[in-house]
Amino acid sequence: MFLTALLILILLGCAYLLKNRELRMKWLSRPIYQAFSRVLPTMSQTERDALEAGTVWWESELFRGKPDWDTLNGYPPFQLSHDERQFLDNEVNTVCAMIDDWQLSQHDLDMPPPVWDYLKQNRFFSLIIPKEYGGRGFSAQAHSAVVAKLSTRNSALSVSVMVPNSLGPAELLLHYGTPEQKQHYLPRLADGRDIPAFALTSPWAGSDAAAIPDSGIVCMGQWQGRQVLGMKVTWDKRYITLAPVCTLLGLAFRLYDPDGLLGDEKDIGITCALVPSDHPGVQTGRRHFPLNAMFMNGPTRGNDVFMPLEFIIGGPAMAGQGWRMLMECLAAGRSISLPASFTGMAKLTSRAVGGYAAVRTQFRSPISKFEGVEEALARIAGHTYAMDAARTMTAAAVDLGEKPSVVSAIVKYHITERGRIVVNDGMDVIGGKGICLGPSNFLGRAYQQLPVGITVEGANILTRSLIIFGQGAIRCHPYILDEMKAALSTDREAGLHRFDTVFWAHVRYTLANTVRALGLGLGGWRLLRGPGDTARAMRPYYAQASRYSAAFALLADASMLVLGGSLKMRERLSSRLGDALSQLYILSAVLKRYHDEGQQTEDTPLAHWAAQDALQRTQQALDGVLRNLPNRPLAWALRLLVFPLGTRRLGPSDKLDHAVATLLTQPGAARDRLTHDTYLPPNEHEPVGAIEAALQATLNTREIDAKIRQFEKSGQLATNPKANVRDLAEAVFQAGGITAQEYDMVKVRNTLRDRVIAVDDFPFDLHPDSAPPQTMNKEPDHER
Numbered sequence: 001m002f003l004t005a006l007l008i009l010i011l012l013g014c015a016y017l018l019k020n021r022e023l024r025m026k027w028l029s030r031p032i033y034q035a036f037s038r039v040l041p042t043m044s045q046t047e048r049d050a051l052e053a054g055t056v057w058w059e060s061e062l063f064r065g066k067p068d069w070d071t072l073n074g075y076p077p078f079q080l081s082h083d084e085r086q087f088l089d090n091e092v093n094t095v096c097a098m099i100d101d102w103q104l105s106q107h108d109l110d111m112p113p114p115v116w117d118y119l120k121q122n123r124f125f126s127l128i129i130p131k132e133y134g135g136r137g138f139s140a141q142a143h144s145a146v147v148a149k150l151s152t153r154n155s156a157l158s159v160s161v162m163v164p165n166s167l168g169p170a171e172l173l174l175h176y177g178t179p180e181q182k183q184h185y186l187p188r189l190a191d192g193r194d195i196p197a198f199a200l201t202s203p204w205a206g207s208d209a210a211a212i213p214d215s216g217i218v219c220m221g222q223w224q225g226r227q228v229l230g231m232k233v234t235w236d237k238r239y240i241t242l243a244p245v246c247t248l249l250g251l252a253f254r255l256y257d258p259d260g261l262l263g264d265e266k267d268i269g270i271t272c273a274l275v276p277s278d279h280p281g282v283q284t285g286r287r288h289f290p291l292n293a294m295f296m297n298g299p300t301r302g303n304d305v306f307m308p309l310e311f312i313i314g315g316p317a318m319a320g321q322g323w324r325m326l327m328e329c330l331a332a333g334r335s336i337s338l339p340a341s342f343t344g345m346a347k348l349t350s351r352a353v354g355g356y357a358a359v360r361t362q363f364r365s366p367i368s369k370f371e372g373v374e375e376a377l378a379r380i381a382g383h384t385y386a387m388d389a390a391r392t393m394t395a396a397a398v399d400l401g402e403k404p405s406v407v408s409a410i411v412k413y414h415i416t417e418r419g420r421i422v423v424n425d426g427m428d429v430i431g432g433k434g435i436c437l438g439p440s441n442f443l444g445r446a447y448q449q450l451p452v453g454i455t456v457e458g459a460n461i462l463t464r465s466l467i468i469f470g471q472g473a474i475r476c477h478p479y480i481l482d483e484m485k486a487a488l489s490t491d492r493e494a495g496l497h498r499f500d501t502v503f504w505a506h507v508r509y510t511l512a513n514t515v516r517a518l519g520l521g522l523g524g525w526r527l528l529r530g531p532g533d534t535a536r537a538m539r540p541y542y543a544q545a546s547r548y549s550a551a552f553a554l555l556a557d558a559s560m561l562v563l564g565g566s567l568k569m570r571e572r573l574s575s576r577l578g579d580a581l582s583q584l585y586i587l588s589a590v591l592k593r594y595h596d597e598g599q600q601t602e603d604t605p606l607a608h609w610a611a612q613d614a615l616q617r618t619q620q621a622l623d624g625v626l627r628n629l630p631n632r633p634l635a636w637a638l639r640l641l642v643f644p645l646g647t648r649r650l651g652p653s654d655k656l657d658h659a660v661a662t663l664l665t666q667p668g669a670a671r672d673r674l675t676h677d678t679y680l681p682p683n684e685h686e687p688v689g690a691i692e693a694a695l696q697a698t699l700n701t702r703e704i705d706a707k708i709r710q711f712e713k714s715g716q717l718a719t720n721p722k723a724n725v726r727d728l729a730e731a732v733f734q735a736g737g738i739t740a741q742e743y744d745m746v747k748v749r750n751t752l753r754d755r756v757i758a759v760d761d762f763p764f765d766l767h768p769d770s771a772p773p774q775t776m777n778k779e780p781d782h783e784r
Contacts, residue, residue, distance in 0.1 A: 021500065029500040036499070037487040040565070053327030054405030056475050057397050062584045063476035065513040065553030069531045069542050072588055075400065077596035078392035084142035088677060091122045092146055096153040096679040102439040104156060104294050111156055111294070120192025125164040128171060133182065134190035140332070140398035144340040144391060145677060151344025152678045155449055158341050159295035163241045164189065166333030167326070167457075169196040169250040169274055169313075176272075176314040176325055185248065185274065197246035199237040199300050200326070207462050210323060214253040216271065218261045221306040229261060230308040233273070238299040239456070244287045245296045249275045250313075252322055262319065269320030273311040281305035293449045327405065330457075332398050335408040338453050339391045342419030344678075345446050346384040348688070349426040351675040352442050353380060354664030355691040356430055359698050359756050364709070364725070366698075367429070368665040371654070376425040378657035381664045382609035383418040385674060389593035389610070390415060390586050406472040410582045413463040416453045423447050438760025442687040465571035468578030473556060473567075476581075479506040480560070513553045514641060520547035521644045535599045538591060541611040545587050548618045551642040552580045555625050558638055562631050573628055579621035587614035602670040605659040609652045616650035623647055667695065684752065694752035701749045704742045711737035 058075075061067040080088065098115050111119075119125065127143045129135025138146075143165055150158035164170060170189050173182055188194040205211045214235035221230045233253055243249070255271040262268065277284060285299030309316040313325070357368035357377060367373050394411050397404055427434040427447050437444045454460045458467065474481050482502045489495030520528075530542030556577055559567055567574055587610075594600075594607040622642060629635040652660075663670045681689035711732050717723035722731035729750065733743040 024504075025496065025500050029503065030496060032503065033487065033496050033499045036483070040484060040487050053324055054403040054408075054475075055401075057402045057404045057407060058393075058588060059404070059406050059410070059472060059581065059585055060476040060478070062549050062581060062588070063472065063553060063556070064478055064509075065516060065550040067546060067549050067588070069534075069546075069591075072592055073531050073533075073595050075393075075592070076396060077592075078141055078396050080142055080145060081139070083136075084138055084145070087136070087138075087142070088145055088149060091124075092149050093679065095119065095122075095124070095157065096150065097681070099154045099157050101154050101445060104154065105292055105445065109294055110296065111160065115157070119161065123190055123192070124161045125192055125195070126170070126190035127161075127165045128174070129186055129190045130174075133186035135186065139395075140336055141392070141395045144336045144395040147337060147340035148344035148347070148391070149677045149679055151341040152348040155341075155445070155452075156294040158344065159241060159293070162337045162341060163198075164196050166337040167330050168198045168333075169248055171329050171333060172198075172250060172272060172313050172325060173274075175329065176318055176321075178315045181274070181313065181315075189248070194248040195242060195246045196248045196250065197240050197242040197300075198250035198252075199235065199240045199243065200252045201237060201239045203236065203238055207459055209252075209326070210270065212252060212254060212270070214251075216253050216255045216273075218255065218257040218259070218268075218309075219306075220261075223306070223308045228308050230306055230311075231255060232304045232306050234303050234305070236299070236301045238285075239288065239297060240300055241295060241297045243296070243300045244284060244298045246284075247277050249277050249282065249300060251275050252326065255319055262316070265320070270322035270326075271319050272313045272322040272325055273307065274313055275305075275307060275311055279305065279307065290452050291449045292445065293452055328403050330405075330408070332403050332408070334412050334457050335394045335398055335404060338457055339387070339394065339411040339415040342416045342453055343384070343387045343391045346380070346387050346419050346422040347675045347678045349422050349443065349446070350380050350384045350664060351671075351678050351680075352688050352691050353377070353426040353429050354671070355695040356756060358665040359691065359694045359753055360430075361725075366665075368661065371658075373429055374661040375657055376429050377661035377664050378609060378652065380422050380425050380429075381606060381660045381674060382613055382652065383422050385593075385603075385606040386586050386590050386610040386614065387415045387418050387422075388674075389589040393589040393592055406468065406475055407585065409458070409463050409467045409471065410578075410585050412457060413460050413468065414582050414586060416460060420450050420454065423450055433757060433759055436759045438762070440687050440755075440758045440760050442691075464578060465575045466568075468582060469556075469574045470568055470578075472578065472581055473560060477556070478509060479503070510554070510557050513550050513557065517547075517550040517554045518641045518644060520550055521642060523645070531595075534595065535604075537604055538594060538599075538607065538611070541587065541591055541615070544615055545584060545591070548580070548615070548622065549584055551622055552577070552584065552618075554641065555580075555622060555638060558634065559625065559629065562629070562634060570630075573625060576621045576624040576628070580618050580625070583614045583618040583621065587611055587618070590614065597673065600670070600673070602663070602668065603673060605656060605663060606670065606674065609656055609660045612650060612652050612656070619647055619650055666699065685755070687756070690752060690755040694749065694756045697745075697749035697752050701742075701745050704738060704746055707738055707742070708732045708746075711735070 126135035131137040216231040216233040255268040287298040486499035525547035528543035684693040
């Protein structure tokens with residue numbers, strides 16, 4: 001009785017202390033504030049700019065542990081305007097037809113002049129430039145769709161269009177340029193008179209772009225026959241896409257003012273300028289050779305190149321603002337460019353490999369019927385569905401005015417990594433055909449060039465280990481950034497009052513997530529229903545996503561509390577937390593896609609597969625955090641809260657794999673939606689066009705093939721040497737087992753099949769000009 005009374009008194013005392021702000025601040029908030037301020041590392045202006053750049057969007061809902069699914073489904077769906085759709089169906093198709101991937105990589109080594117001219121004349125480089133400047137003024141969704149479709153045809157084509165419309169002079173000018181700069185440059189960029197490139201990466205800084213050694217010194221100099229205030233800039237850049245052919249170079253460097261010509265600040269900071277490529281002193285280097293990708297890429301250099309301050313984007317007033325400019329624009333550009341290009345690559349793989357697997361036979365059966373191949377096909381289709389869902393949802397967010405810095409890192413990393421899985425699986429399915437390059441190989445170049453996308457715009461290893469959670473933890477958390485700002489405040493009393501308000505709100509938030517995570521982990525997630533108009537089949541995924549969102553929020557808070565600033569250096573732990581957040585975002589995109597596309601029954605297996613895969617990966621990431629959290633007693637306690645009933649068996653089943661693989665190997669609305677806007681050559685002599693024709697011919701002859709097999713089993717061909725896998729149809733026809741019309745249909749199918757499975761061969765010296773490649777069985781020398 002005494003102990004109970006004592007416990008009640010203690011609880012009442014704590015409640016009174018917490019409610020009375022004066023006492024709370026004196027005895028609790030002030031000591032915590034002082035301790036927090038001591039352990040909080042100092043933050044440079046560059047780090048502050050990186051953290052504050054861009055916006056947070058749906059990912060912040062996931063970070064809070066209680067996502068509002070009605071809000072998600074209330075966002076406008078991915079949708080193109082009439083003009084955008086017409087451009088995609090006409091101009092994009094036309095330029096795709098002008099490119100021959102093999103000819104480009106073996107002979108031309110650059111896009112042919114007619115292709116460059118067509119891109120300029122039809123304003124492919126001005127998708128994001130407003131119509132008032134002569135551009136197309138397309139949405140981010142259209143920009144993404146164009147890049148994705150071009151990527152189903154050729155990497156040089158897609159990259160050459162992608163770069164001017166993402167991080168580059170046009171975007172920087174639109175947001176920060178002076179009226180004079182906009183009026184001069186944007187029309188020239190819109191009609192192709194100027195080809196832009198943007199030079200950021202230094203050999204000595206690499207991924208640490210903020211540490212670039214390239215520098216400019218404010219000084220007086222000669223410009224157009226008069227003495228003006230300007231800067232002498234020295235730079236050495238590499239990996240600069242379009243640098244070898246650009247006419248307008250965007251340049252990032254650190255600007256210094258040692259003589260105080262602009263003010264008291266000696267180190268002004270990172271600055272962005274626009275420099276004509278023919279400006280005196282600009283040195284355009286030779287081209288790089290990125291894994292047989294033929295897009296133009298190379299170094300650019302300059303030594304003490306004088307240029308007026310008017311070259312600075314935004315004019316002299318924007319000197320030193322370059323890092324913030326880059327961070328904000330990179331968030332939008334990175335959200336679109338590589339996610340779109342890898343999604344296009346995945347769509348091509350899905351369409352072509354699915355068709356190939358249905359056409360190619362082994363052991364008298366289509367290889368698509370083998371369970372091992374089905375497993376790979378299911379991954380190809382499921383990942384493609386999820387990739388396209390994340391791509392479209394993110395592009396739509398950009399059109400809503402978001403500059404999603406955290407989401408851009410999520411989709412850049414996870415879509416490119418899933419793209420790698422898709423293409424690798426595709427290569428496994430097509431086997432020997434895939435490893436022999438030639439005009440008939442439709443996947444070899446994509447496989448060869450995968451590392452390019454994995455590496456550029458932030459190497460994937462660093463994106464995963466440093467950016468997604470490292471930036472997301474501060475930007476998306478409802479209280480951490482405000483607590484940091486309060487702790488760094490120069491007015492200590494004002495900072496304390498702000499900290500007191502935010503910190504105790506943080507405590508209440510953490511307690512609520514603790515209770516929510518435990519309750520949902522004990523089975524309470526089954527009581528959640530999701531949005532009101534959700535198909536019954538999808539409701540469990542909304543509920544489980546809510547459960548894992550609460551679990552993630554709890555683990556993120558606990559990890560930051562225990563490890564503090566050292567969490568940044570524990571990259572594996574940070575990576576797993578980032579993985580959990582990322583998979584919840586991808587799951588959200590899958591659910592939204594299924595909702596926005598009208599909850600198509602035929603697509604349900606794809607949505608199931610993608611959702612189950614994301615849930616499985618989320619659970620694995622959370623389990624990995626708990627297994628590796630250094631404070632083991634806390635890890636055990638958190639496991640009881642997060643997984644009170646243990647981990648669940650998640651992931652697609654064999655039965656679901658079969659259903660998804662089947663969708664990929666037969667024509668239908670689901671296959672068309674999955675691979676929508678894949679460029680399909682009308683010419684059946686092209687590899688992808690041949691697959692499309694062969695697939696249809698294969699379906700047309702299924703009943704005839706059944707008759708042939710039945711006749712073979714009758715024993716009437718026992719001594720016929722033509723009763724083999726190649727000549728069986730001819731033998732059956734000669735024996736009267738099928739009609740002449742049926743035999744003609746089989747011959748057409750076999751001709752197309754042989755074209756599909758063809759492998760190119762070359763002269764011994766492999767010199768592309770010594771003789772044209774020959775394709776085995778491309779045109780059969782006898783009928784069968």
